Amino acid sequence: AARAPGKKITARLKRTLPVRGPQAPTVSELMRWYCLNTNTHGCRRIVVSRGRLRRLIWIVLTLSAVGLILWQCAELVMNYYSASVSVTVQFQKLPFPAVTICNINPYKYSAMKEYLSELDKETKKALETFYGFSEGKSKVRRSVDDWNSTGSDFFQQIPLLKVEDLSRTATELHSGQKRKIEGRIFHKDSSIVNSADSNDIIGFQLCDANNSSECALYTFSSGVNAIQEWYKLHYMNIMAQIPLETKEKLSYSADDLLLTCFFDGLSCDKRHFTRFHHPLHGNCYTFNSGENGTILSTSTGGSEYGLQVVLYIDEADYNPFLVTSSGAKIIIHDQKEYPFVEDIGTEIETAAVTSIGMHFTQSRKLSKPYSDCTETGADIPVENLYNKSYSLQICLHSCFQKAMVDSCGCAQYAQPLPAGAEYCNYKKNPNWMYCYYRLHEKFVKEQLGCQQICKDACSFKEWTLTTSIAQWPSIVSEDWMLRVLSWDKGQKLNKKLNKTDLANLMVFYKDLNERFISENPANTIVILLSNFGGQLGLWMSCSVVCVIEIVEVFFIDSLSIIMRRQWQRAKKWWHGRQQGGSGTAPQASDVESQGHDNPVCIDEDLPTFTTALCLPLPQDRPLPRTPPPNYSTLRLETAFTEQLPDTLELGRH
């Protein structure tokens, strides 16, 4: 009663929150107890089996079952991130895609005369000197006269060369001088490397302006390619200096391009089209671009209910060197996508009706961790230069443009401008072409790292096209059709349209079935757990409870037993030292306190009938003392009883 309050509290705490050690005195006892009482099936067999062989077999079986469980569960976890594909087909009203239509020729040649006359003159001159081509005598004479006066600005920048053979000498076009080629030779056509015997190879040389010895010669197997490529380089230079507003005026207007328009059985006009200026293709017109907020949709399939457009392709006004084919180019894309006219697109023939049947497929991939794709592109360290939603193409182009600005100091003409940069032209950046070619080569060889940075988009819409062509207008209807279309165009009747200036286009849904291909996670946590449960149950009839048991018995209990043993040994040793060896180890002093009567040994965990029914221990009415059972296991060391106050306390309570 006279104990200190602190001690009182600890005693109370001990009573209410006893830290109980395991009842079994040794680890092997604990194991035995565990095996007999656990819910898993193998362990009990080990203990119960008689005979060493049988026990051994059971041990092996149990262990292999544990091994199997671990292996199978590891498999389950490793295959957790797998996806299953489902294809659903829905018949419904479908959104009509955006249809971007471009004339293959970007700008009206007649309007471009003032910008391109110099370049064209020199191109013609080059054609004449190399191939003896002349359009008309008078023109040639004049250009020859002009030759010296105007000076060959273009040829000084990028000289066109005729490579004699592989002896590395070339004739320069302008001066006619032979010069030695230094630097590397790049063959645009790889086949030329094999056919080294042909000695008329046309190419052009690009030099580093700062270091004239650093040159690269680009050769082509055919002069057609060489001239076109050479023309295009100069053309881009010139175009880069013209402001956007002027360029838009130089190109085709909606009235120029579109003669008739018909959608979903109703008439439409240029108001349904949005202008979109493409640097290489001039003014393109997008039908149903969704710019005014509404996206048209189709509720009936078939050619009558799609888009029908008659295009006016003014073939006479084509640039002869820049484009060599005639017609229009169309791209069918989603409203949020950027139409890459130069990369994809279907070409439309003139004097024909092109019927394009569409089939709509939508796909969706699962992003990380299932696959390496990106939902919005926000996690990609490349700035999206296009004002459209992310796609792999946009990423690659933006990445290249950025590299171009970084290393060449100016932006390439065909792609949008990053902030603070301007387009290359050789007045300001005399070096850009060489730089561009080197960079492009690196890009193609995947040395810029763009292909590694850019990832696929996770979801994409796709329109599968079936394109077929028929003659239009037919021979018998040609007459009235051209007359009426001329009237539509508001032209005078004497200037009748030609059928090669016209192209008819039909874009329609073949059917309104939308295919939706989506990846779904094959596993959820619920399914994973039930698979775990299935495995555990199949091999050992185990559950989470068993796992907790195992943790409890194998880690906490056995550890505490070992610790206790160590503690006792240490204490004993200490005692022995203190008593100086005279005091013998305390023996099992009183026989009475052994066996069942020893309260310490009343193991509550043994499934006796009384414990099962939770009946109070018969303490108040002591039964006549039974002789101690002959369990060797129940024989305790005396030290155990004496030196474990907490266990004692509990047992008495």
Next chain:
Amino acid sequence: MNLKKYLVRALHRLQKGPGYTYKELLVWYCDNTNTHGPKRIIKEGPKKKLMWFFLTLLFASLVFWQWGILINTYLSYSVTSSLSIGFKTMKFPAVTVCNANPFKYSEVKPLLKELDRLIEAALERILQPTPGNSSDNTSLSLDLELWNQIPLVLIDEHDKDNPIILDIFETNQTAVGNETATGNETKKHYKLAVKLCSHPGSDNCTYRNFSSAAQAVTEWYILQSTSILSKVPLHERIRMGYQAEDMILACLYGAEPCNYKNFTQIYHPDHGNCYIFNWGMDEEALNSSNPGAEFGLKLILDISQQDYIPYLSSAAGARLMLHQQKSFPFLKDQGIYAMAGTETSIGVLVDELERMGYPYSDCTMNGSDVPVRNLYSQYNTSYSIQACLRSCFQNHMVEICGCGHYMFPLPEGVNYCNNEDNPGWAYCYFSLRSSIKQRQICIDSCKETCNDTQYKMTISMADWPSEASEDWIFHILSYERDMSTNVTLDRTGVIKLNIYFQEYNYRTISESAATTIVWLLSSLGGQFGFWMGGSVLCLIEFGEIIIDSLWITIIHVISWCKGLKQRRARARYPDAPPTVSELVEAHTNPGFQPEAMGAVSQPEALPPEPGTPPPNYDSLRVQPLGPDSDAD
């Protein structure tokens, strides 16, 4: 009496559960159940007991939660798809070939003569609006009645808010002439429109205007010719169309020759006579077991472009379509063109989609559960979504306009629309066609088929015949067709077609249920086993315990009722309840009969003989059905 005894015994047997109090029952259950948690509750010490109790509760609730998720997943009837690609022997698709132009102009000319003259005169007026040029005598001979049924009008949009509508064949031509003459530079503002009225002469009219006159003319011509042709009987229309022997010049399937007799004729309202190769309605469909053009179908067609109806179809070529054997060819939807003077090669890949029906996806196996009458069944064809949509439209048309549209098959007892019998039909048709509500109704009521077959085509073209071979090819083909040595064919009419299977000729996407009942059961078992080591038997055990506890409750309730009654009885007789001896005494002493006797549920207990010791009925104790009685 016997039955009652039996019942009582049965009752006793039933109530002989594992215990007579809830606690006993629970302890017994926990100790003997096969689920893992409860055992631990019993076997551990008092503190761990609590922990295990909560753990068991937690696990049990987890199990139920996860079961809920699993059952939900099962009921969502999700599917997984599997894809197979390769080459196998496949049925060759049915190939429908048509001419883009429905009838030979030389045959229909008598019918369309008036119409052509009208449109020519109208175009003359529109294109050359100088009054001196148009001669009065031509307009007099025109059939203005035909014109006035559905007239073309000019709309002057010079003044945007107040457009002036000008009739082309108006009597006061000078006004028109003046108008156009003054606005010569603003000619662009004129638009051509089709005037549609609900009744002739009524004011309820709409103007279908077009951005282009070419479209207006075509539209107008189609409307008028439809009205004329709808009165022509079917056999006459077939006669006016292209005949198989004129159209199909050569045919070769694999190494086997075939001719126009291998084609089935079908009358298609859009394209006149169409011919279907390998139409497997009665006979077995042809198989193709080799890829490549050598083993496909090769056709040479003549479309005779000179004989086209000039205003009806402006595109020239053949229309063809690949489809399944039993389906109707909807050329406007799925058809492709083949150009004259070219060889068109078509590589085919069969893209099949096999889906599971209800409840996995909303599709129909054969269209029998679709509420739309399939009008295309008269062609002896199977259900398809296009057939359903068109039948739906035609049914609406018949319902609202009173006549059927020429482009679709007719239900019984209904005629095609024409200007004489149904003057307002064009107005009605266009209002119906542009109504979004009608379309939505049809989309909602039609279902797609579960097995969807698409023929993916890789189309390529080359010029044919080549300049060098042109002469002899045309010579032979003309000779074979017309038995004459004159060349009757030319580049503008002949078409060569190659249709063959690609190296990989099929791609099948088939569905299978992602969740089956077996999957559900094993997942449920897995969950239960994972958290608690339980099985179905454990559930049954649990059910048993619930029944037992119900019994205990019943017993308690009964005894409580008893107690209540007795307490009431006691309240009435405030002295102590009669002991056994008292009762015995009461029985023996007839003058001391307590009224509470009836409350004791022993009506059959007869009063014992006087002087005998009290019977050892358990029932005579206070709780006749109490647990103590059996505990003894």
